[in-house]
Amino acid sequence: MNTILRKTMLYKTGVEYGDYTMNHVQGCSHGCKYPCYAFLQKKRFGKVASYEEWLEPYLVSNTLEILDREIPRMKSKIKSVHLCFTTDPFMYGYEEVEQMSLAAIKKLNDAGIKCTVLTKGLLPIALAGYSKNNEYGITFISLDEAYRERIEPGAAPYTERLAALKALHDQGCKTWVSVEPYPTPNLIEQNLNVILEAIAFTDRIIFGRTNYSKEISSYKQHKQFYNEQAAIVVKFCEERNIAFHIKDGTITEK
Numbered sequence: 548m549n550t551i552l553r554k555t556m557l558y559k560t561g562v563e564y565g566d567y568t569m570n571h572v573q574g575c576s577h578g579c580k581y582p583c584y585a586f587l588q589k590k591r592f593g594k595v596a597s598y599e600e601w602l603e604p605y606l607v608s609n610t611l612e613i614l615d616r617e618i619p620r621m622k623s624k625i626k627s628v629h630l631c632f633t634t635d636p637f638m639y640g641y642e643e644v645e646q647m648s649l650a651a652i653k654k655l656n657d658a659g660i661k662c663t664v665l666t667k668g669l670l671p672i673a674l675a676g677y678s679k680n681n682e683y684g685i686t687f688i689s690l691d692e693a694y695r696e697r698i699e700p701g702a703a704p705y706t707e708r709l710a711a712l713k714a715l716h717d718q719g720c721k722t723w724v725s726v727e728p729y730p731t732p733n734l735i736e737q738n739l740n741v742i743l744e745a746i747a748f749t750d751r752i753i754f755g756r757t758n759y760s761k762e763i764s765s766y767k768q769h770k771q772f773y774n775e776q777a778a779i780v781v782k783f784c785e786e787r788n789i790a791f792h793i794k795d796g797t798i799t800e801k
């Protein structure tokens with residue numbers, strides 16, 4: 548696959564539930580059309596010219612060398628490292644990305660640093676042998692494959708994605724599911740309870756609305772809809788003792 552070199556890797560993120568993060572790939576073949584915030588930002592700042600260019604990932608080939616330099620210097624400040632906010636660490640069909648992500652997680656764990664992972668690809672079962680402090684997550688907003696093909700065209704099918712997460716859960720790993728960005732009924736009619744039942748085994752659920760989308764804001768009752776769906780998530784998690792977090796801006800005044 549294409550590669551690039553970088554000078555730095557670990558940085559502190561301003562994202563709601565993040566501490567430090569690393570993004571060792573530029574671009575993402577999953578090509579999510581919610582839209583993808585990372586793509587919008589890279590396009591805005593002239594890092595990628597088009598959606599087609601975004602779909603061609605570039606692996607940062609010197610990732611491990613940078614980590615060797617940065618970890619000793621920064622580890623006293625780091626509580627956890629999240630992979631990834633602006634790309635996908637287990638990009639579907641990209642073995643090189645998977646291998647680099649595993650090597651990076653190992654390096655961070657060996658230095659006593661916990662990793663949190665979020666993917667729309669397949670979490671490898673090898674992660675079961677890594678630090679049990681790590682937390683492995685998937686994005687899961689529907690069970691409808693036709694919707695997945697439309698909105699996350701290059702990502703892993705939902706059932707495979709879920710099975711990989713469940714396999715890690717069954718091996719005693721901590722898991723979480725990001726039900727975000729959740730769509731409004733003008734995009735897809737679905738029952739949130741069915742989705743929650745499918746992920747009821749997980750330790751933590753994050754729920755959030757879709758942002759930066761004209762289609763969502765054109766759905767007149769979207770505020771009321773998200774308030775209702777958030778209430779469903781809260782009730783579901785409280786009844787089953789599942790940790791949860793509702794993203795800022797999802798619950799609003801009517």
Ligand code: SF4
Nearest residue numbers: 575577578579583634
């Ligand atoms: S997986 Fe994440 S980074 Fe990749 S296109 Fe989708 S939203 Fe963007």
